[in-house]
Amino acid sequence: MNKRIIAFAAALAALVSCSSDRNSVLKVYNWSDYIDESVIPEFEQWYKEHTGEDITVIYQTFDVNETMLSKIEKGHEDYDVVCPSDYIIERMLNEDLLLPLDFASIPDSLNYISCNTSPYIRGMFSAINPRIDANDYSVAYMWGTTGLIYNPDFVTDEEASTWDVIRNPKFKGQVLIKDAPRDVYGPVLIYLKQKELAEGSTTLQDLMWDSSDESIAAVEQYLREVKEGVLGWEADFGKDQMTKGRGVISLNWSGDAVWAIEEAAQVGVNLSYVVPEEGSTVWFDGWVIPRYACNHKAATWFIDFMCRPDIAIRNMDVTGYVSANGAREVLDSQIDPELDPIDLSYFFEGADSVRVDPVLYPDKAVIDRCALEHDWGEDTEKLLAMWSRVKGDNASSMTYIILVAAVVLIAAAYFVTTASKRRRKHHRR
Ligand code: SPD
Numbered sequence: 001m002n003k004r005i006i007a008f009a010a011a012l013a014a015l016v017s018c019s020s021d022r023n024s025v026l027k028v029y030n031w032s033d034y035i036d037e038s039v040i041p042e043f044e045q046w047y048k049e050h051t052g053e054d055i056t057v058i059y060q061t062f063d064v065n066e067t068m069l070s071k072i073e074k075g076h077e078d079y080d081v082v083c084p085s086d087y088i089i090e091r092m093l094n095e096d097l098l099l100p101l102d103f104a105s106i107p108d109s110l111n112y113i114s115c116n117t118s119p120y121i122r123g124m125f126s127a128i129n130p131r132i133d134a135n136d137y138s139v140a141y142m143w144g145t146t147g148l149i150y151n152p153d154f155v156t157d158e159e160a161s162t163w164d165v166i167r168n169p170k171f172k173g174q175v176l177i178k179d180a181p182r183d184v185y186g187p188v189l190i191y192l193k194q195k196e197l198a199e200g201s202t203t204l205q206d207l208m209w210d211s212s213d214e215s216i217a218a219v220e221q222y223l224r225e226v227k228e229g230v231l232g233w234e235a236d237f238g239k240d241q242m243t244k245g246r247g248v249i250s251l252n253w254s255g256d257a258v259w260a261i262e263e264a265a266q267v268g269v270n271l272s273y274v275v276p277e278e279g280s281t282v283w284f285d286g287w288v289i290p291r292y293a294c295n296h297k298a299a300t301w302f303i304d305f306m307c308r309p310d311i312a313i314r315n316m317d318v319t320g321y322v323s324a325n326g327a328r329e330v331l332d333s334q335i336d337p338e339l340d341p342i343d344l345s346y347f348f349e350g351a352d353s354v355r356v357d358p359v360l361y362p363d364k365a366v367i368d369r370c371a372l373e374h375d376w377g378e379d380t381e382k383l384l385a386m387w388s389r390v391k392g393d394n395a396s397s398m399t400y401i402i403l404v405a406a407v408v409l410i411a412a413a414y415f416v417t418t419a420s421k422r423r424r425k426h427h428r429r
Pocket of ligand 1: 033
């Protein structure tokens with residue numbers, strides 16, 4: 001039986017197993033810190049107002065793409081809407097885990113999907129999967145780059161202009177690395193292949209497909225050196241650690257950078273963000289309806305609601321991430337006359353000189369040195385194994401220290417008790 005038949009049979013079984021009360025429940029599974037949570041009850045009201053039906057949203061979060069994927073891929077969980085990143089959307093399409101989107105049921109006056117049809121976003125979504133157009137199965141939510149948040153009081157702009165700063169012994173114990181294997185692998189490989197990139201014997205795009213044993217081994221070796229100076233492999237606490245001044249460099253996403261820079265400024269900590277000169281990844285997270293979903297109707301309406309420009313602006317303001325929404329009012333909401341103008345014409349028509357935060361919306365020159373990650377299929381296991389080897393050493397040395405400490409404590413307690421028993425015996429005599 002091929003994969004598609006298995007997936008279809010499983011989906012049929014899932015649909016049959018959807019209980020009747022699922023019509024009034026919508027299960028949303030999103031990244032943590034990735035929404036203004038006040039929009040959720042508003043969606044419930046809006047849905048009731050326009051469909052006459054009650055809906056209760058069960059909202060759950062994840063920190064790592066792979067956790068979310070495994071729940072659906074292996075656990076067949078009945079989430080109605082989830083928000084994977086580009087290369088995971090690619091994989092879910094390859095494994096037939098997504099349902100095509102159909103907004104025909106939503107009245108024209110309430111259909112906000114067209115706001116998300118910026119040619120740039122549509123083009124990038126078409127590039128997600130070379131075989132299947134991801135635009136038919138997903139709607140972009142937020143997007144950004146991978147780069148470095150740094151504290152310019154300790155790290156110079158020149159030092160932060162290269163990925164190699166994460167290995168600089170000067171910053172030992174103050175480096176935070178995102179616990180996201182693909183998002184770390186890409187930049188490190190780009191750094192290691194600078195010479196080949198400069199010579200033209202490889203391209204950024206080629207590197208996004210490079211799952212060779214040789215490249216994985218080179219990245220592993222490099223990360224083992226980086227690890228000497230790592231303060232933490234973080235899923236979501238890096239931005240906070242930077243804000244509190246505990247870290248001075250964080251390999252992170254642009255949205256976390258926007259959040260951290262704003263928070264830090266309020267407590268007098270200076271932070272900046274850069275996409276290093278060697279190049280990086282540009283990423284897109286999009287709403288999808290997994291094959292095992294039970295409430296397609298509410299899922300479709302939820303995705304539509306997320307595209308409403310005022311909702312998109314609120315989600316941006318709370319999370320620091322940049323909406324994929326191409327509506328002019330979204331751009332207008334971000335204009336700040338005190339900022340230098342940048343070229344955003346690739347995203348908003350005619351916006352070749354707009355005063356917006358370049359961390360939020362990367363300038364065209366930054367986008368030109370970034371590439372989209374791709375699904376490696378079964379080779380992903382090799383990457384995940386490498387990642388646990390690199391991080392796992394930490395856990396085992398820590399486990400070892402705890403074990404030794406426990407043995408020492410037990411032995412000490414034993415000797416103290418035995419000695420005091422002996423003393424008591426001696427006194428009694
Ligand atoms: N706290 C929400 C973070 C979501 C960022 N998604 C980035 C994915 C890059 N592959």
